[in-house]
Amino acid sequence: MFDPIKPAKKARVGLYSIGLEAYWNQFEGLRERLLEYGQFIENKMQTFGEVYNFGLVDTEGKAREAGEWFNKNSVDIIFCHSATYSTSAAVLPVHQICQKPVIILNLQPTERINYAQTTTGEWLAHCGACPVSELSNAFNRAGIPFRVINGLLGLDYTPSISLTNETTHERPEAIRAWKEIEEWILSAGVARTLQHSRFGFLGNTYNGMLDMYSDFTMIQAQTGLHVEILEMCDLAKFVDEVTPTEVRNKMEEVKTMFEISGDSPADPIARKPTDEQMEWSCTVAVAQEKLVKAYDLDSLTYYYHGSPGSEYEKLQAGFILGHSLLTAKGIPCSGEGDLKTAVAMKICDILGRGGSYSEIVVVDYIDQTILLGHDGPFHIAISQGKPILRGMGLYHGKQGSGISVEAKVRTGPVTTLNITQTGEGKLKMIISQGESTNGEIMRIGNTQTPVKFPLHPDEYMSRWFAEAPTHHCALSIGHNASLFEKVAEILGVEYVTICR
Incomplete structure (x- = not known):
């Protein structure tokens, strides 16, 4: 699978x-x-x-x-x-x-x-x-x-x-x-893998997220990967080619991988996916895989705002499911146009450690955990149980509505890998080891993993923020600090380990 x-x-x-x-x-x-x-x-x-x-x-x-x-x-x-x-x-x-x-x-x-x-x-x-x-x-x-x-x-x-x-x-x-x-x-x-990789950049970066803006030449100069700039029309043409049989096959794959939710007991915008949402997301997922194969991609970064009611707004509303499936199949996909985190996710995936797209969601001061997650995509291969598909009445902070993934990374040792950019224009890795716990998560259609670091949450955040990170990171399974440090040395990239 x-x-x-x-x-x-x-x-x-x-x-x-x-x-x-x-x-x-x-x-x-x-x-x-x-x-x-x-x-x-x-x-x-x-x-x-x-x-x-x-x-x-x-x-x-x-x-x-x-x-x-x-x-x-x-x-x-x-x-x-x-x-x-x-x-x-x-x-x-x-x-x-x-x-x-x-x-x-x-x-x-x-x-x-x-x-x-x-x-x-x-x-x-x-x-x-x-x-x-x-x-x-x-x-x-x-x-x-x-x-x-x-x-x-x-x-x-x-x-x-x-x-x-x-x-x-x-x-x-x-x-x-x-x-x-x-x-x-x-x-x-x-x-070696990065030097032979092609990263797709579909659309643009979320407007105003200054930490995520990247110079494609800088990325290639320091990692060797190639950035292939893609347009929404490049994906739309594959949507038009999708057959009913391909949609049915993708639907069967999705039902095997995911649990289909009912309505959220807490959040009125998180509801059972409609048949129309399921069919559209599967259609887009087929097209997304075709795009990846046609352009020989190893990873994909994406974001598209879309005018309300437009064709491309509808197309981007179906992204999360397909990009989660691609991430599970070794093609890490990062949202909001965050190319640096796509690199971090790819590093984790090459090493067989997963690498799920995450940011700080909320702090639990009782359990002393920090919930890490996002509104998708999710690395299904490192999930604690079956991920849940929820229908979303709206995507917060974004245009449109559709299906989102609710899941947590499996319980046990984990390591976050953040790739940021210094004021001198150099890439920098920020590494943190912790433990994924069996703590509760919200039922709002987002990925969330409670992580307990060796430091108090406030101390951890103080140290992490002081390193000027990109606000997203890749969440990997296992304690991988020594491994990530060696990757940084091989690439000639600065690194800092916050905690082991």
């Missing part, structure tokens, strides 16, 4: 191991042992990305060859496996030639060497930490940003050549290290 219309791209991962050429003739089996470790890393990384393993770099000539090879294979990130000691001169050229983000892997194969029996050759297989400070110094002086992951290699066996235990996959040092590796690879996949 939630199969993506356009699957995200996997990162292209460069990998190589380092060593000192002089060792190979001195210590039998050492070179092969280190290559075996590198092969283990490659195999495990394949779960998260497409891995290009150059093998062993042990001279400056090999380093230059590796840099050219990584460029040829268009890698997004490079992992330097510090397998044993190497001179920094035999490593630096890799990254001077291929200037992609670099992560040094300081992964020791054993939790403890066999002190009594260890030979020099045995020690050299475990001394990967030795050259890391030298590499750090060289990279820093060469102006090459880098990160280091320290921990255990995480083998689930001990090589026959070893004189100690190397089965370390259940140790926390291995689990933590591999979580970091996974996050860096997934983050590089976000960057």
Whole structure:
């Protein structure tokens, strides 16, 4: 049901191991042992990305060859496996030639060497930490940003050549290290996907919402995505092509995904959807999917005011249902022309964390939660139970009436991702971890999720407002702060984490 219309791209991962050429003739089996470790890393990384393993770099000539090879294979990130000691001169050229983000892997194969029996050759297989400070110094002086992951290699066996235990996959040092590796690879996949993405911008931005106005060139310059400017007539032509069979099929899909509401017991404008509203929203939803496929879109930002009673006012009144369905299928849709939040939603979706369009709705000082939500669209794939469809007598602050989605993000850990723009014209990510609770929500046809942050609501809001956010954010499932921070680093975007 939630199969993506356009699957995200996997990162292209460069990998190589380092060593000192002089060792190979001195210590039998050492070179092969280190290559075996590198092969283990490659195999495990394949779960998260497409891995290009150059093998062993042990001279400056090999380093230059590796840099050219990584460029040829268009890698997004490079992992330097510090397998044993190497001179920094035999490593630096890799990254001077291929200037992609670099992560040094300081992964020791054993939790403890066999002190009594260890030979020099045995020690050299475990001394990967030795050259890391030298590499750090060289990279820093060469102006090459880098990160280091320290921990255990995480083998689930001990090589026959070893004189100690190397089965370390259940140790926390291995689990933590591999979580970091996974996050860096997934983050590089976000960057690759964005660089190949087409974001539709349909209509315009809600008049007067100054925080949401964006420069399309700035967005492309800092993320690599392309903005395709669309008009309402581009969508209207697909509405005219929709067949009764397509509407019936879409109606069946909707009835499977949603609960159809009765009248709201509280709000007179939130009522049971009429047959006419259902049929029109399904018609528009079919057209919206056709538009996405015709223009090869990966995301869509939209808003159109529409003159009262006009054709386009009626068309935009049917948007929320179809855009919720598209969001569930990997095409995040953000309302009110908020392109920056569409980027945040897309990042969450690429990572498989959802990303529902949200803003502050109200504060519950008794439960100490902040309700986050909007009048749509909603990310159905991360819903707590079936979302509810309600008919709306009017869309508050907007033209027209139609169907809206009432839902909450599933209970458990959540993370908000806000993308704003600084006074210098740079994108900035604002990240907050919290817990989605089972608290009550209003029955007014809007999405609402009660979120309890580690801070008192007033303290949280004070810190959040101080960062000058765009007033919308993407609400994702899971505690994703460390992951989002890595995405920001890969993209070269400033970030701040409000709370964990």
